[in-house]
Amino acid sequence: MEALSISKKTLLLKLSPNVRRAWNHRVPEMRLQSRFIFDYELLYLEKGGLTIRIDNEIHIIKPGDIVLFKPGKEHEFIESSGECWMPHIHFDALNEENFEEVPINFKNRSECSEQEVRWIREDVLGNVLQIPDVIQIENHGEVLKTLQQLIHAYERRDLDFYILQKSLVLKLLYLIVKGLEASESNHLRVHHKSLDTVATLIMDRFDQTVLLEDLSKTAMLSVFHFSRLFKQKYGLTPHQFQMRYRIEKAKDLMIYSPLSVSAIAEKVGYGSVYAFSKAFKQIEGISPRKFIQTYTGVLDS
Known part of the structure; x- marks a missing residue:
C-alpha cells in the first residue's frame, strides 16, 4: 500500500463527523428538484431504482449502490422505478462550530443568500480521500448494516449518541475507502x-x-x-x-x-x-x- 500523503494523513487525523439527520426514507415514488446542499449526504439504495443527476452527469442507481452527495454540487432526482428504500444521512465530515445552525438545504444556488452560500463545507472527502459521487463496492452490505445502526442510534439520541455517531460515520468512511481500494486492486489485476x-x-x-x-x-x-x-x-x-x-x-x-x-x-x-x-x-x-x-x-x- 502506498504511504499516506501528508494531506490525506492530516485529514484522517482531523475527521470528527457530526450527523445532522439520519433516517430510513421509504417512498413509492422519488423525485427531487434541482438543489445543492451545504454538507454531505450519504445514501444507500436498498430497494428500487433511481435516475439522478449530479452536476452535468446522469447516473442510474441500482440496489447496493451508494451515493455521496457533496457540498455545493448541484443534483436532482429525475425519476424512480418501484418503491424506493433509501436509508441515508446528512453529516459534516469535520467538526464545525456552526454545525447546529446550518440546515439541510433544498434550494438551488440562485435562491440562496450570501450567508447560506458561506455555509457550504469544503469537500475534503472528494478532494483528499478521492471518494466518488457514486460508489459501487463489494462490501456494500457492511455499509448498509453500519448505516442502519447509525439511523437507530440517531432515532434514540441518548446521552452517548455524540460519541457513537462519530464512531459509526468513521466506520462508514473506513468501509467505503477499503471497498474502493479492493475494487481498484481487482481492476489492476484485470x-x-x-x-x-x-x-x-x-x-x-x-x-x-x-x-x-x-x-x-x-x-x-x-x-x-x-x-x-x-x-x-x-x-x-x-x-x-x-x-x-x-x-x-x-x-x-x-x-x-x-x-x-x-x-x-x-x-x-x-x-x-x-x-x-x-x-x-x-x-x-x-x-x-x-x-x-x-x-x-x-x-x-
Whole structure:
C-alpha cells in the first residue's frame, strides 16, 4: 500500500463527523428538484431504482449502490422505478462550530443568500480521500448494516449518541475507502498483462519518445485510467519509468564501455548532455562524470 500523503494523513487525523439527520426514507415514488446542499449526504439504495443527476452527469442507481452527495454540487432526482428504500444521512465530515445552525438545504444556488452560500463545507472527502459521487463496492452490505445502526442510534439520541455517531460515520468512511481500494486492486489485476506489455514496450524503446496516448492505446485504456493503474502497479508514472530505465542503461554503458558521456547521452535518448546530466543527477544524486570516476576510477574526458 502506498504511504499516506501528508494531506490525506492530516485529514484522517482531523475527521470528527457530526450527523445532522439520519433516517430510513421509504417512498413509492422519488423525485427531487434541482438543489445543492451545504454538507454531505450519504445514501444507500436498498430497494428500487433511481435516475439522478449530479452536476452535468446522469447516473442510474441500482440496489447496493451508494451515493455521496457533496457540498455545493448541484443534483436532482429525475425519476424512480418501484418503491424506493433509501436509508441515508446528512453529516459534516469535520467538526464545525456552526454545525447546529446550518440546515439541510433544498434550494438551488440562485435562491440562496450570501450567508447560506458561506455555509457550504469544503469537500475534503472528494478532494483528499478521492471518494466518488457514486460508489459501487463489494462490501456494500457492511455499509448498509453500519448505516442502519447509525439511523437507530440517531432515532434514540441518548446521552452517548455524540460519541457513537462519530464512531459509526468513521466506520462508514473506513468501509467505503477499503471497498474502493479492493475494487481498484481487482481492476489492476484485470489489466496486469496489458500493463506489463506497456512496460516492455517502454524498455524496448527507451531511446525514443513514446507518447502517453500511444501507451494507453496499447493498454486499451483511457489516458487517465492507464496513468493511474500504471503508477499503482509500478510506483512510477510512465515517464518516470522510462527515465529510470534510461539511467540504468546509461550506468551500464558508463561502467562497461569506453563511450564518452555525450555519446552515452545520445544512446539513451537524450538530446543534449545537459538534459542527460540533469536527469542523471536527479535520480542518482551525483553527476555522470562523478559516477564514472567513482565506479571505474577513470575521469571522463
